Amino acid sequence: MAQYTRASGFVGLITLQNPPVNALSAVVRQAIVDTVKIALSDPKVKSVVICGQNGNFCGGADIKEFGGEMTGPPLIPMIHAIEAANKPMVAAIEGNALGGGLELALGCHYRIAHSKARLGLPEVTLGLLPAAGGSQRLPRLIGVPDALDLITTGRIVTAAEALRLGIVDQVTEHNTVDAAVKFALSVAGQPLDARRISTFPCPRPPDSDALFEEAMRKVRGSARGAMAPVACVQAVRAAATLPYERGMEREKELMATLFTSGQARALQYVFFAQRAVGRWSMPSGAGWDTSKPRPVNKAAVIGLGTMGRGITVALAQTGLSVVAIETQEKQLMEAKQAVTSMLERGAKRRGAAPALDRISYSRNIQAVADVDLVIEAVFEDMALKLEVFRQLSAFCKPGTLLCTNTSALDVDELARGTPNPELVVGMHFFAPAHVMKLLEVVYGKRSSPQAVATAMQLGKKMGKASVAVGNCRGFVGNRMLRLYVEQAFFLLEEGATPELVDGALEEFGFPMGVFRMSDLSGLDVGWRTRKAAGQAQPGEASGQSARIRNGSRYSPIGDLVCEQGRFGQKTGRGWYQYDKPGSRVARSDPWLHSFLEQYRARHGLVARSIDRQEVLERCLYALVNEGFRILEDGIAAGPEDIDVIYVFGYGWPGHRGGPMFYASTVGLPKVLERLEHYHQAHPDVPDLQPCGLLRRLVASGSPPVHRWREVIKKLHSQL
Ligand SMILES: CC(C)(COP(=O)(O)OP(=O)(O)OC[C@H]1O[C@@H](n2cnc3c(N)ncnc32)[C@H](O)[C@@H]1OP(=O)(O)O)[C@@H](O)C(=O)NCCC(=O)NCCSC(=O)CC(=O)CCCCCCCCCCCCC(=O)O
Numbered sequence: 001m002a003q004y005t006r007a008s009g010f011v012g013l014i015t016l017q018n019p020p021v022n023a024l025s026a027v028v029r030q031a032i033v034d035t036v037k038i039a040l041s042d043p044k045v046k047s048v049v050i051c052g053q054n055g056n057f058c059g060g061a062d063i064k065e066f067g068g069e070m071t072g073p074p075l076i077p078m079i080h081a082i083e084a085a086n087k088p089m090v091a092a093i094e095g096n097a098l099g100g101g102l103e104l105a106l107g108c109h110y111r112i113a114h115s116k117a118r119l120g121l122p123e124v125t126l127g128l129l130p131a132a133g134g135s136q137r138l139p140r141l142i143g144v145p146d147a148l149d150l151i152t153t154g155r156i157v158t159a160a161e162a163l164r165l166g167i168v169d170q171v172t173e174h175n176t177v178d179a180a181v182k183f184a185l186s187v188a189g190q191p192l193d194a195r196r197i198s199t200f201p202c203p204r205p206p207d208s209d210a211l212f213e214e215a216m217r218k219v220r221g222s223a224r225g226a227m228a229p230v231a232c233v234q235a236v237r238a239a240a241t242l243p244y245e246r247g248m249e250r251e252k253e254l255m256a257t258l259f260t261s262g263q264a265r266a267l268q269y270v271f272f273a274q275r276a277v278g279r280w281s282m283p284s285g286a287g288w289d290t291s292k293p294r295p296v297n298k299a300a301v302i303g304l305g306t307m308g309r310g311i312t313v314a315l316a317q318t319g320l321s322v323v324a325i326e327t328q329e330k331q332l333m334e335a336k337q338a339v340t341s342m343l344e345r346g347a348k349r350r351g352a353a354p355a356l357d358r359i360s361y362s363r364n365i366q367a368v369a370d371v372d373l374v375i376e377a378v379f380e381d382m383a384l385k386l387e388v389f390r391q392l393s394a395f396c397k398p399g400t401l402l403c404t405n406t407s408a409l410d411v412d413e414l415a416r417g418t419p420n421p422e423l424v425v426g427m428h429f430f431a432p433a434h435v436m437k438l439l440e441v442v443y444g445k446r447s448s449p450q451a452v453a454t455a456m457q458l459g460k461k462m463g464k465a466s467v468a469v470g471n472c473r474g475f476v477g478n479r480m481l482r483l484y485v486e487q488a489f490f491l492l493e494e495g496a497t498p499e500l501v502d503g504a505l506e507e508f509g510f511p512m513g514v515f516r517m518s519d520l521s522g523l524d525v526g527w528r529t530r531k532a533a534g535q536a537q538p539g540e541a542s543g544q545s546a547r548i549r550n551g552s553r554y555s556p557i558g559d560l561v562c563e564q565g566r567f568g569q570k571t572g573r574g575w576y577q578y579d580k581p582g583s584r585v586a587r588s589d590p591w592l593h594s595f596l597e598q599y600r601a602r603h604g605l606v607a608r609s610i611d612r613q614e615v616l617e618r619c620l621y622a623l624v625n626e627g628f629r630i631l632e633d634g635i636a637a638g639p640e641d642i643d644v645i646y647v648f649g650y651g652w653p654g655h656r657g658g659p660m661f662y663a664s665t666v667g668l669p670k671v672l673e674r675l676e677h678y679h680q681a682h683p684d685v686p687d688l689q690p691c692g693l694l695r696r697l698v699a700s701g702s703p704p705v706h707r708w709r710e711v712i713k714k715l716h717s718q719l
Pocket residue numbers: 020021023059060061062063064075096098099100101103122123126128129130131132255256259260272275276
């Protein structure tokens with residue numbers, strides 16, 4: 001609802017009240033319409049201030065209403081009525097003014113913001129565009145280039161930036177409502193014609209065609225196949241080229257297409273899934289609501305290689321003191337430089353000072369003595385990690401949380417090597433750790449709920465989508481990834497090329513296909529893991545055994561490519577060729593194609609024609625099938641956990657909602673049928689056998705994804 005009062009005698013004060021973010025639900029919209037009418041018809045009221053309760057202006061439209069029938073007064077006429085008012089309307093912005101919230105503020109004649117306020121039009125991240133006039137008013141107010149940037153990216157700006165851009169008229173450090181009331185009194189009676197943004201001409205930049213073409217190229221390149229960013233560019237173009245009314249019609253048309261699209265549903269699912277994973281639980285029943293995190297003020301990072309450097313930056317940027325420890329002098333020096341330059345670049349972007357003095361460097365592990373939490377990021381080697389954990393247990397103060405960044409090793413085995421296994425958890429970051437939004441928090445059999453709560457809270461503070469998962473080889477993300485990569489290798493054996501496989505996956509929406517991604521992260525990473533697991537064997541074995549491990553089909557293709565010293569971009573050769581080591585532009589490599597032909601000939605494999613559909617089905621359904629196994633095993637609590645991991649850690653296109661959501665949109669019976677088909681065609685690949693949970697879900701009528709937890713719960717209670 002919205003409360004109406006009078007302030008300072010002459011100002012009508014409308015306070016939006018819909019905790020926690022004052023979203024514009026039908027009830028709130030009705031209340032705004034009613035209270036604006038009261039204020040405008042009250043002869044004593046000279047001007048009106050709109051604010052939000054509890055220090056939050058408005059988080060925008062109520063996203064929960066999008067799934068159902070829209071009731072209540074629509075936003076557009078409501079905002080028009082505010083703009084058309086004959087008394088000054090002032091938005092007092094504290095906290096968030098996002099989406100429809102900012103559009104409401106843009107309908108007001110003036111905007112006063114608190115210095116800590118955040119403003120933006122993040123609709124694009126929900127598969128939509130700002131369709132309550134935002135796409136038409138913002139370019140008129142701040143110009144096309146800045147409006148394009150904000151609307152197509154959904155970027156949220158600070159009050160200082162909003163002032164610089166001209167979105168707000170004044171920023172205050174003090175009580176925003178008081179400042180807005182004072183301001184409202186000062187402008188009472190002044191003419192308002194020049195304050196109605198919809199009447200402004202839209203400033204046209206000199207070469208606007210080129211600007212829009214460039215914007216279109218950018219959005220098409222960065223979010224492949226996503227409709228909303230494209231529609232955002234089209235809507236802003238309408239603002240720049242059409243009169244306001246016609247621009248509004250275009251905005252509405254574009255919104256109508258997006259609003260009912262599967263992409264918007266998928267992105268809105270991801271929004272709520274991200275929040276749902278914060279309500280984590282462990283098999284014991286302990287969870288977010290019963291476990292209190294410990295305070296963490298000082299942390300240590302052990303091992304300053306690729307990951308340790310990024311983790312150090314992420315921790316320091318969160319405001320923690322960090323002790324960064326590395327045994328190798330040369331590595332330590334390089335790490336210092338790298339961390340410093342990452343912090344400086346980040347600070348420059350944010351317009352803040354770099355947090356250099358929060359970090360101390362050491363070669364001595366005893367420097368951990370006074371830290372609250374340690375994150376170990378040494379080589380992926382169990383013996384080394386056990387030794388490091390033994391030393392940490394000896395030197396850390398009692399109660400220090402010991403976290404490992406291992407990508408796949410057994411967290412329980414590490415915990416068993418310490419006197420306090422309840423203090424051990426995995427904190428699995430993704431490279432680059434200060435950039436990637438995902439954190440898997442891995443609980444072992446003996447991890448305490450408090451340790452998990454502490455790691456989850458720290459992840460949240462670092463701005464990560466943090467997901468609590470159980471302990472198994474590869475946890476959730478990498479366990480599923482193995483099946484996806486394995487199918488890609490098998491497809492090469494059967495006749496595909498890296499270009500074909502990557503093309504299909506990139507068309508689906510991944511920023512990079514599996515082979516281009518592997519070239520970027522280094523082929524040697526997976527090779528080392530396969531060697532450690534006894535799968536990769538040196539030299540090319542001949543006969544049957546070359547392609548069988550433990551009775552199942554195995555492809556040594558990746559191992560053979562590595563044996564040629566082809567580790568991807570860093571060596572200038574991998575699945576593709578590059579101009580020079582470190583170069584980023586992948587070109588098709590005739591060597592690789594002839595290697596594949598020779599490989600097939602040696603193993604008596606006859607290349608067949610493979611289409612993109614098969615690539616997608618084999619790679620994606622194998623991955624999804626493992627996701628069902630993970631749910632069945634209780635390693636992830638629900639499909640949302642898996643989907644958040646894939647969207648934020650593995651480049652799964654958000655507009656497809658994550659692998660489990662995607663499976664539900666394809667239809668579980670179809671996924672089951674295709675897996676059965678491929679398993680029959682490849683009986684030597686047991687991983688293609690459909691998982692029991694998938695069969696069970698299909699047998700129970702393929703419920704929508706938000707009801708899978710009920711089926712999983714029932715399954716676990718019967719085990
Ligand atoms: C606001 C935040 C930054 C706060 O963050 P934080 O403090 O970290 O809290 P959270 O945990 O994120 O959130 C707390 C709690 O609140 C819930 N929540 C947050 N925002 C919303 C919201 N907007 N609606 C509903 N609920 C919300 C959140 O889920 C949490 O609850 P929990 O899930 O139970 O834990 C952060 O929350 C945030 O970023 N929020 C989202 C902000 C946002 O994206 N806003 C934009 C919303 S979209 C919008 O505003 C669009 C418009 O206004 C356009 C409207 C036009 C509509 C017209 C429709 C016309 C369609 C025509 C089609 C016709 C078709 C036909 O022809 O049939």
